[in-house]
Amino acid sequence: MSAHEKAAPGPTVIPFGPQHPVLPEPLHFDLVLQDEKVIDAIPQIGYIHRGLELLVDKRDYLDYVHVAERICGICSFMHGMGYCEAVETLLGITVPDRGRWLRTFWCELERVHSHLLWLGLGADSLGFENLFMAAWRARETVVDVAEETAGGRVIFGSALVGGVSKDPSDETLKRCIAAMKPVRAETLRLANVVMNESTVRHRFEGVGVLSKEMAYALGAVGPMLRASGVDYDVRRRGYAAYAEVDFETVTETAGDCMARALVRVREIEQSFHIMDQIVATMPSGPVAVPVKGMPPVGEAWVRLEQPRGEVLYYVRSNGTRNLERFRVRTPTFANVPAMVEAVRGASLADVPNIILTIDPCISCTER
Amino acid sequence: MARTAFRNFFTKPATRRYPFVVRPVFEATRGRILNDFPKCILCSMCAKHCPANAIVVDKAAGLWRIDRFACVICGACIRACPVKCLAMSNERAKGIDFSDIPGRTHEHNRATEPAAPKPAAPAAGTPNA
Ligand code: SF4
Numbered sequence: 001m002s003a004h005e006k007a008a009p010g011p012t013v014i015p016f017g018p019q020h021p022v023l024p025e026p027l028h029f030d031l032v033l034q035d036e037k038v039i040d041a042i043p044q045i046g047y048i049h050r051g052l053e054l055l056v057d058k059r060d061y062l063d064y065v066h067v068a069e070r071i072c073g074i075c076s077f078m079h080g081m082g083y084c085e086a087v088e089t090l091l092g093i094t095v096p097d098r099g100r101w102l103r104t105f106w107c108e109l110e111r112v113h114s115h116l117l118w119l120g121l122g123a124d125s126l127g128f129e130n131l132f133m134a135a136w137r138a139r140e141t142v143v144d145v146a147e148e149t150a151g152g153r154v155i156f157g158s159a160l161v162g163g164v165s166k167d168p169s170d171e172t173l174k175r176c177i178a179a180m181k182p183v184r185a186e187t188l189r190l191a192n193v194v195m196n197e198s199t200v201r202h203r204f205e206g207v208g209v210l211s212k213e214m215a216y217a218l219g220a221v222g223p224m225l226r227a228s229g230v231d232y233d234v235r236r237r238g239y240a241a242y243a244e245v246d247f248e249t250v251t252e253t254a255g256d257c258m259a260r261a262l263v264r265v266r267e268i269e270q271s272f273h274i275m276d277q278i279v280a281t282m283p284s285g286p287v288a289v290p291v292k293g294m295p296p297v298g299e300a301w302v303r304l305e306q307p308r309g310e311v312l313y314y315v316r317s318n319g320t321r322n323l324e325r326f327r328v329r330t331p332t333f334a335n336v337p338a339m340v341e342a343v344r345g346a347s348l349a350d351v352p353n354i355i356l357t358i359d360p361c362i363s364c365t366e367r
Numbered sequence: 368m369a370r371t372a373f374r375n376f377f378t379k380p381a382t383r384r385y386p387f388v389v390r391p392v393f394e395a396t397r398g399r400i401l402n403d404f405p406k407c408i409l410c411s412m413c414a415k416h417c418p419a420n421a422i423v424v425d426k427a428a429g430l431w432r433i434d435r436f437a438c439v440i441c442g443a444c445i446r447a448c449p450v451k452c453l454a455m456s457n458e459r460a461k462g463i464d465f466s467d468i469p470g471r472t473h474e475h476n477r478a479t480e481p482a483a484p485k486p487a488a489p490a491a492g493t494p495n496a
């Protein structure tokens with residue numbers, strides 16, 4: 001062999017993250033490449049572990065909801081509410097109707113703001129800054145509504161064991177629904193852009209395909225699972241007021257990045273539809289029941305559907321004011337194996353947008 | 368998207384000219400915690416329930432202090448207070464006041480603010496109040 005001829009090179013390992021322009025949060029991948037193709041990806045998490053679960057045995061169980069809310073900045077209300085539902089199951093408390101309705105309203109508001117945020121980040125990952133700005137401009141109205149009804153733009157802060165802590169008037173809620181009308185129209189327009197714009201289609205169609213069987217076998221959840229054609233949505237379980245509203249579970253069959261984007265964009269419309277019904281049928285009465293005393297010895301768990309998928313909360317009590325154990329199984333954690341599978345076989349340049357279409361939330365994952 | 372680009376020539380900016388134009392706060396906005404100090408009995412319940420350990424109460428020294436940067440404005444202290452002297456204001460705390468370095472705390476002191484029923488207004492002109 002002459003000096004100029006080289007043996008065929010073996011696989012190369014390229015580190016991806018934890019600091020990367022498309023990643024809002026630290027996540028590390030070792031991408032094993034053969035030429036430009038990813039043949040394997042080794043994920044590594046653990047950069048922003050904060051030990052929030054352990055705090056549960058240092059805090060009063062009624063105060064811990066404020067810590068639970070801070071597990072994630074985007075699904076804040078749902079984390080608080082999930083913790084509350086788990087503790088309420090333990091205590092055998094039933095939340096008053098108006099409280100359940102308001103919880104549903106805020107859950108859907110959060111879903112809209114999360115999906116619009118994702119659409120912005122997803123567009124940003126392909127360098128489509130125009131779409132990014134349009135999505136975030138639309139989201140601004142939604143976070144303002146959150147502040148007007150719950151008191152905080154991102155950390156709603158209105159979940160409480162036994163109900164909710166804020167009671168916006170029916171007029172305020174109606175005004176908010178009216179204020180979000182333009183957002184609804186804008187979302188439809190943006191959905192059109194996602195579907196028809198050649199920039200998006202080039203980068204999303206047929207990229208990062210996850211088959212229905214694989215999605216199911218790897219335990220994917222949320223839009224990731226539904227984009228592969230599995231009709232699974234924990235809201236069907238009917239927690240909060242979901243049993244009383246009519247909505248459609250959005251599914252797609254292609255399983256590629258485009259399908260995941262479309263599932264989210266179409267879910268926004270469903271969320272608006274749910275909020276309309278919630279406000280139209282809002283019952284009157286108290287929003288919370290007073291909670292006193294110690295939780296009984298025992299354990300409880302609940303499941304909710306977050307914007308990123310199914311989340312599980314587990315609490316165990318030893319009969320004191322401090323719970324013994326709190327555990328959250330977050331959707332992104334469940335989606336990591338599926339994410340690795342979707343990245344496999346893709347070309348290096350497509351890795352950022354595949355990872356972004358999982359909508360990773362690393363702060364949740366590591367808690 | 369081309370239409371959007373074209374339209375953007377004729378629409379107003381989506382952003383405000385902050386700090387000249389400030390969006391008004393809402394009724395429900397969680398802005399900051401206020402203490403009606405003359406009513407306060409310095410019982411420390413608020414400090415005990417605060418998830419951020421932002422409140423320090425020293426009964427012997429007659430001191431109630433909140434660290435506005437540590438406070439996450441959750442309202443747990445308001446629920447915990449037995450005499451209901453804490454309240455949520457929808458006005459946000461102003462930035463750091465450098466006249467009061469370390470400055471990020473806001474302090475009430477019995478020496479300057481006697482307890483009720485003695486007539487006493489909360490100290491006027493307290494920084495970061
Ligand atoms: S709980 Fe209320 S009365 Fe007690 S120290 Fe705090 S503010 Fe004062």
Ligand code: SF4
Nearest residue numbers: 417438439441442444
């Ligand atoms: S609002 Fe929350 S974080 Fe702030 S002082 Fe009160 S309990 Fe502490």
